Amino acid sequence: MTELVYLDHAATTPVDPRVVEAMLPFFERRWGNPSSVYALGRGAKRALDDARDSMAEVLACKPNELVFTSCGTESDNLAIKGVAFARAARGKHLITSKIEHHAVLHTCEWLQKHFGFEVTYLEVDRQGLVDLGQLEAALRDDTVLVSIMYANNEIGTIEPLAEIARLVKGKRQDIVLHTDAVQAGGVLPLEVDRLGVDLLSLSGHKFYAPKGVGLLYARRGTPLLPQQQGGGQERGLRAGTENVPYIVGMAAALRLAYEEREARCAHMARLRDRLIEEISHSIPGSHLTGHPTQRLPNNASFVFEGADGESILLNLDQHGIAASSGSACSSGSLEISHVLRALRLRPELAQGSLRLSTGVKTTDVHVDHALAVLPGVVERVRARTPALGGRRA
Amino acid sequence: MTELVYLDHAATTPVDPRVVEAMLPFFERRWGNPSSVYALGRGAKRALDDARDSMAEVLACKPNELVFTSCGTESDNLAIKGVAFARAARGKHLITSKIEHHAVLHTCEWLQKHFGFEVTYLEVDRQGLVDLGQLEAALRDDTVLVSIMYANNEIGTIEPLAEIARLVKGKRQDIVLHTDAVQAGGVLPLEVDRLGVDLLSLSGHKFYAPKGVGLLYARRGTPLLPQQQGGGQERGLRAGTENVPYIVGMAAALRLAYEEREARCAHMARLRDRLIEEISHSIPGSHLTGHPTQRLPNNASFVFEGADGESILLNLDQHGIAASSGSACSSGSLEISHVLRALRLRPELAQGSLRLSTGVKTTDVHVDHALAVLPGVVERVRARTPALGGRRA
Numbered sequence: 001m002t003e004l005v006y007l008d009h010a011a012t013t014p015v016d017p018r019v020v021e022a023m024l025p026f027f028e029r030r031w032g033n034p035s036s037v038y039a040l041g042r043g044a045k046r047a048l049d050d051a052r053d054s055m056a057e058v059l060a061c062k063p064n065e066l067v068f069t070s071c072g073t074e075s076d077n078l079a080i081k082g083v084a085f086a087r088a089a090r091g092k093h094l095i096t097s098k099i100e101h102h103a104v105l106h107t108c109e110w111l112q113k114h115f116g117f118e119v120t121y122l123e124v125d126r127q128g129l130v131d132l133g134q135l136e137a138a139l140r141d142d143t144v145l146v147s148i149m150y151a152n153n154e155i156g157t158i159e160p161l162a163e164i165a166r167l168v169k170g171k172r173q174d175i176v177l178h179t180d181a182v183q184a185g186g187v188l189p190l191e192v193d194r195l196g197v198d199l200l201s202l203s204g205h206k207f208y209a210p211k212g213v214g215l216l217y218a219r220r221g222t223p224l225l226p227q228q229q230g231g232g233q234e235r236g237l238r239a240g241t242e243n244v245p246y247i248v249g250m251a252a253a254l255r256l257a258y259e260e261r262e263a264r265c266a267h268m269a270r271l272r273d274r275l276i277e278e279i280s281h282s283i284p285g286s287h288l289t290g291h292p293t294q295r296l297p298n299n300a301s302f303v304f305e306g307a308d309g310e311s312i313l314l315n316l317d318q319h320g321i322a323a324s325s326g327s328a329c330s331s332g333s334l335e336i337s338h339v340l341r342a343l344r345l346r347p348e349l350a351q352g353s354l355r356l357s358t359g360v361k362t363t364d365v366h367v368d369h370a371l372a373v374l375p376g377v378v379e380r381v382r383a384r385t386p387a388l389g390g391r392r393a
Numbered sequence: 394m395t396e397l398v399y400l401d402h403a404a405t406t407p408v409d410p411r412v413v414e415a416m417l418p419f420f421e422r423r424w425g426n427p428s429s430v431y432a433l434g435r436g437a438k439r440a441l442d443d444a445r446d447s448m449a450e451v452l453a454c455k456p457n458e459l460v461f462t463s464c465g466t467e468s469d470n471l472a473i474k475g476v477a478f479a480r481a482a483r484g485k486h487l488i489t490s491k492i493e494h495h496a497v498l499h500t501c502e503w504l505q506k507h508f509g510f511e512v513t514y515l516e517v518d519r520q521g522l523v524d525l526g527q528l529e530a531a532l533r534d535d536t537v538l539v540s541i542m543y544a545n546n547e548i549g550t551i552e553p554l555a556e557i558a559r560l561v562k563g564k565r566q567d568i569v570l571h572t573d574a575v576q577a578g579g580v581l582p583l584e585v586d587r588l589g590v591d592l593l594s595l596s597g598h599k600f601y602a603p604k605g606v607g608l609l610y611a612r613r614g615t616p617l618l619p620q621q622q623g624g625g626q627e628r629g630l631r632a633g634t635e636n637v638p639y640i641v642g643m644a645a646a647l648r649l650a651y652e653e654r655e656a657r658c659a660h661m662a663r664l665r666d667r668l669i670e671e672i673s674h675s676i677p678g679s680h681l682t683g684h685p686t687q688r689l690p691n692n693a694s695f696v697f698e699g700a701d702g703e704s705i706l707l708n709l710d711q712h713g714i715a716a717s718s719g720s721a722c723s724s725g726s727l728e729i730s731h732v733l734r735a736l737r738l739r740p741e742l743a744q745g746s747l748r749l750s751t752g753v754k755t756t757d758v759h760v761d762h763a764l765a766v767l768p769g770v771v772e773r774v775r776a777r778t779p780a781l782g783g784r785r786a
Contacts, residue, residue, distance in 0.1 A: 004433065006433070008426075008429060008431075011426045011428075011429055011434075012424060012425070012426040012429075012634065013424070014420070014421055014422075014424040015420040015421055015424060017421060020417075020420050020421060024413075027407070027408035027413050027603060028407055028408055028410060028413060029407075031405060031406070031407040031408060032405070032715075033401075033404045033405040033604070035404075036401060036404055036405075036715065036717060037703070037706050037707065037710065037717075038401075038706065038709070038710040038714075038715040038716070039710060039715075040397065040399070040715055041404075041715070070463030070464075070467070070605065070633065070636070071463075071633040071634055071636075072633075072634075073621060073622075073623035073624070073632050073633035073634070074463070074621060074633060076623070077620075077621050077622060077623070077632075085507065101623070102622070102623045102624050102632070103622065103623035103624070103632060103633075106622035106623055106632070107622040107623070109622070110619075110622045114478065114618065203634070205634060210420060210636070210638060211426070211634045211635065211636050211637060211638075212463065212605060212606070212634075212635075212636025212638075212639055213605070213636075225507065226503075227470075227620070228466060228467060228470050229466075229470060229495070229496065229499035229500040229502070229503045230466035230469070230470070230494070230495045230496035230499055230500070231466070231495050231496070239466050239470075239495070239496060239499070240463065240464040240465075240466035240467060240496075241405065241464055241465075241466070241596070241598060241604045241605075242604065242605075243463070243464075243603070243604050243605025243606075244604060244605075245603060245604075245605070246605055310430070313430050313431065314430065316431070317430065317431040317432060321431075322425075322429070322431040322432075322433055322434070323431070324429060324430075
């Protein structure tokens, strides 16, 4: 097969041609600085306002509760540091889970190491669900923030946010609840009141907008010390000249994702289910990771006994298949991912991880190709890594 | 004149068509995540490496001394907070000037207000040059950072960075010197060793790349606490999936700017000189602001006695001329800019400020139009604002 079989949509997505179309006028024709008073500037400002209105509709919030950022990582940083620093006089205890994205975990660790915050990292069960009993027990008088992801980027498990919100707000109304919804954006519902969150992070490049633009929803009244100082952009919450083309593009992409959500999700889930069923059936010693039903519609993640994940990826690449062993952000590292560690998998299992994630342009032909190639790849990799207990072919 | 006369290139520039061309493949065809191991990801990584090499040539530094950011404001924030937090145990005194961009000033104020740093704000003379005697006197044993801009964004004055570097490093080698070179990028030399700086901020959209991408040069060994946590991108200095298209575009734009610098600057300076000479001659009560010779080649900034700057702008806009009263970032505000205040202009002068900034596509016809329109506009505005001492027509 000469065409690329891209099964790593969880890492990043191509930009939708309609999104490129929406962005293009803002490079050469409508290039004004939104802070400028003349017509060209006001036009750019209007484009920002329209983008904000459009995204607010999807989140069912007020437009002025949205802050445009440069990526999901920045959104997570602003949310967590913003609340931590704003509420430090009230308390310095934060709660998160062991399977968060590094944008959350490393931010919490930074606050611990350099600014004296205390962080509780909640356990998850073997399917990746956060331990709600442990959450309840962890809530303290000096807890100021709880940050739990909407859906896990490696194993696809969807966390019960509404229940988490009830627990947190039941303890004390002023504990802020943040969710990293980066992996959920474009596929799961985002109405913030239903989710019960105060802060929610999104990243454009997970839903067919470009890499380099993100969003933070911040419920009115949420205490937030801005983390980037300068001009008064984003109502003082995020200084810096606005990336007008990408913001327009992100709004277009989000609108398209939610207009087409039902069809997209049905399509991606059908192909995901083919992957899950046929791989589980055809490859002995394969195990689905994550929750069997409460999972992202486009995520098929596995571990293969006695195989090395990195070698599987390189072999798939040789066959024109793009996939990942977990998150793109930590690839290159040979360590077992913190997510798989939190699932308490045996190490010889956890090293053979593979994430296949479908997208709107994925076809049955792509899936056929992956299914045709993968069993042989796993077998060959196992044969070469007997140290991991691989059986020889 | 039906064509837009854009004389606000200091606020932002249109994206060069060649830059758009360079970026386009990375949206729909080469969309890989640079952290991914497969061919599509490696190709994106290679594009980043090439962009870094290309920019390092212009700055005459090592590629691994460059950090890609989302804008000049982020670069300034990372530089100043990065050093301040990394060196807090050594000392908490920072030095900057009264005419810095808000990305520097408000960052320093944030560190003062929330983290107990002490900041000295240096005076400037009436032409906007930093007081070197005062700088020398301000250097203390607990000074950890000096941040002085390369060229001022409102009045165009170029600061004597090399002399500043000698003073700072003469006091103590480990005091870090940062410069906000955002307004200088694309027009002034950027070789960091000649400038003598440890940290240097750039913003793509000032030199015909898009809004939403920036650069921080960080000399090897400079202490810097990263300000955005997450994946290990940018050698751990700036987490977040890289904005591949814009980084490629910024590198292309910088290369073009420096290949064509002589011709561009000669062109912009000739038109700037026409503006300065003819406005000074034809409009009574007009005064050039900033330094008469040590100034950016594209900046013509004035104050007009007894006129209101905002009204001038709106009138110019009616005539299809885009200009600004100072910096775009603080427009909308009716206060006299902090830069003009630092020049100690009489208030009735400072309120009548106008910045015209030429660009590579500015023509004599554009300048003719501005010169034909401006005297009448200033006269009308003066007639309507007698409170500012305006003379009636």
